[in-house]
Amino acid sequence: MSLVKRCRPHRSPGLPVLVVGALALAAGLAGGPASAASQDTLHDLAAAQGKYFGSATDNPELPDAAYAAKLGSEFGQITPGNSMKWDTTEPTRGRFDFAKGDVITDFAQEHGQTVRGHTLVWHSQLPGWVGALPSAEVETAMTDHITAEATHYRGEVAAWDVVNEPFNEDGTFRTSPFYNAMGKDYIAKALRAAHAADPDAKLYINDYNVEGKGAKSDAMYNLVSDLLDEGVPLDGVGMQAHLAIQYGFPYQMQANMQRFADLGLDVAVTELDVRMQLPADAAKLATQSSYYAQVVDACLAVERCVGITVWDYTDKYSWVPSTFPGEGAANLYDDGLAPKPAYAAVRTALGGDDGGDDGGTPGTLKALYRANDTAAGDNQIKPGLQLVNTGTAPVSLPAVTVRYWFSGDNGATTYGSWCDWSPIGCSTITHRVVAASSPKSGADHYLEVGFTGGTLAPGAATGEMQLRLSKTDWSNFNESDDYSHGTGASYADASKVTVYVGGELVWGIEP
Numbered sequence: 001m002s003l004v005k006r007c008r009p010h011r012s013p014g015l016p017v018l019v020v021g022a023l024a025l026a027a028g029l030a031g032g033p034a035s036a037a038s039q040d041t042l043h044d045l046a047a048a049q050g051k052y053f054g055s056a057t058d059n060p061e062l063p064d065a066a067y068a069a070k071l072g073s074e075f076g077q078i079t080p081g082n083s084m085k086w087d088t089t090e091p092t093r094g095r096f097d098f099a100k101g102d103v104i105t106d107f108a109q110e111h112g113q114t115v116r117g118h119t120l121v122w123h124s125q126l127p128g129w130v131g132a133l134p135s136a137e138v139e140t141a142m143t144d145h146i147t148a149e150a151t152h153y154r155g156e157v158a159a160w161d162v163v164n165e166p167f168n169e170d171g172t173f174r175t176s177p178f179y180n181a182m183g184k185d186y187i188a189k190a191l192r193a194a195h196a197a198d199p200d201a202k203l204y205i206n207d208y209n210v211e212g213k214g215a216k217s218d219a220m221y222n223l224v225s226d227l228l229d230e231g232v233p234l235d236g237v238g239m240q241a242h243l244a245i246q247y248g249f250p251y252q253m254q255a256n257m258q259r260f261a262d263l264g265l266d267v268a269v270t271e272l273d274v275r276m277q278l279p280a281d282a283a284k285l286a287t288q289s290s291y292y293a294q295v296v297d298a299c300l301a302v303e304r305c306v307g308i309t310v311w312d313y314t315d316k317y318s319w320v321p322s323t324f325p326g327e328g329a330a331n332l333y334d335d336g337l338a339p340k341p342a343y344a345a346v347r348t349a350l351g352g353d354d355g356g357d358d359g360g361t362p363g364t365l366k367a368l369y370r371a372n373d374t375a376a377g378d379n380q381i382k383p384g385l386q387l388v389n390t391g392t393a394p395v396s397l398p399a400v401t402v403r404y405w406f407s408g409d410n411g412a413t414t415y416g417s418w419c420d421w422s423p424i425g426c427s428t429i430t431h432r433v434v435a436a437s438s439p440k441s442g443a444d445h446y447l448e449v450g451f452t453g454g455t456l457a458p459g460a461a462t463g464e465m466q467l468r469l470s471k472t473d474w475s476n477f478n479e480s481d482d483y484s485h486g487t488g489a490s491y492a493d494a495s496k497v498t499v500y501v502g503g504e505l506v507w508g509i510e511p
Helices: 021-028 043-045 065-074 099-110 135-152 178-184 185-197 215-231 253-261 284-300 341-349
Strands: 052-057 077-080 115-120 159-164 201-207 234-241 240-243 266-277 303-312 363-370 381-390 399-404 414-420 429-440 444-453 466-470 497-501 502-505
Touching: 052 065, 065 159, 077 099, 077 215, 077 240, 077 303, 099 201, 099 266, 115 135, 115 185, 115 266, 135 178, 135 185, 135 341, 159 185, 178 185, 185 215, 185 399, 185 414, 201 284, 201 414, 215 253, 240 414, 253 266, 253 284, 266 284, 284 381, 284 414, 363 497, 363 502, 381 399, 381 497, 414 429, 429 466, 444 466
Parallel strands: 052 077, 052 303, 077 115, 115 159, 159 201, 201 234, 234 266, 240 266, 266 303
Antiparallel strands: 363 381, 381 466, 399 444, 399 497, 414 466, 429 444, 497 502
16 A cells, blocks of 8 residues: 655644543643634634534635634534545545545644544545445455545544444435445444554534434444444544524434433534525524524533534535535625624624624514415404514513504404424414504404524524404404515515514504
């Protein structure tokens, strides 16, 4: 085997590596990148909680000086997007080229950051020669590749995604040259080879759509349980967390993380981004902020969740638009490297201020509305409402009420109201119909919405609240002149829906 490797300083094998583990993080990572003079960085805030906060990067991006400056100062850990993958490091069998990966590790060393190696064994981005091998040669080729790369980066890579994306969506094993040749045993063999080459590195299995409970995460849980029972070296599970607001937040994410932690494994959020269907708007960005904050909250609640890596921090270099046409705006910073509302939400979730970048007023709320029933003359009114915190401080939801103004017209003067669905749970939403103290044309009643608990972080949204009301005799309304009624099918700012905090009007115009 010919090993092409340039001379470069390594950490001495006798010195402790900065280990990506819950106990080592507080001491080892807290002194990561230099903090900005005006505020703590995301990594500073995470390190104070015993975690890390990192970003993926790639070689074509590093010559962008403004990008590199933010990467080196805001984040305490980096993951190379492509430069450590098999097609880059061993394009020809037995001939290795680590030059691109070395650029990443050099950058990390210069900025006091740890590196997550990504990835040693994956079905994708393989050079053609791997797929052309006879089955009898695949195991040797895999072991040789892992040994060469993990040895090269020994002392420089704190954790490896040893096996990446081994499962199909239904929890069956994905076919690959490795699975075809060795069955599922390729995973244990890969982990043992990586441990032999670098005993100090933390070893992970990494996959997407395993963040919440479901068939795929169940399959991961069963796999890692079996590996641990067999004594295979395995330190953690990587949950990629490529989320999309149109598909909802992962089911029971915190509980799912905890069940892996209960096995004695670390958990890491390895490739976080939250995409949306373009164009972006205030409601979508607010939902995105809520998703980012919920991921942080889940990680903070699980002791063995060691940290979070975003899959690059800026929309400027996001992988999403080229992979999911018509989608994007997935990252914490926009194309111009300016922080988005999601950045403020993450800061707040990590226990810091929001960075002062959104120019809002503390506790500022706005209402968004859409008509969930465009018929103006039937027997129910169905407003869809959302609240967005546009300020710089969290808002306690029990202090908040919302009023949707309407006219009762003829028929019964008593009403029923319902919440049909909301991502925050209808059990947390209160609703009642109230007669206006100063009735106006089109506004002699209002649907009052409140909350039993919860906090809305800066930049975050409640998500949709699907509400409904009727008269107790189910007689028809005439909504065409109702003060708050509109016909828009998409969420938009609603100045005729009023919002109150502690009884004081903070949004909208009363009739």
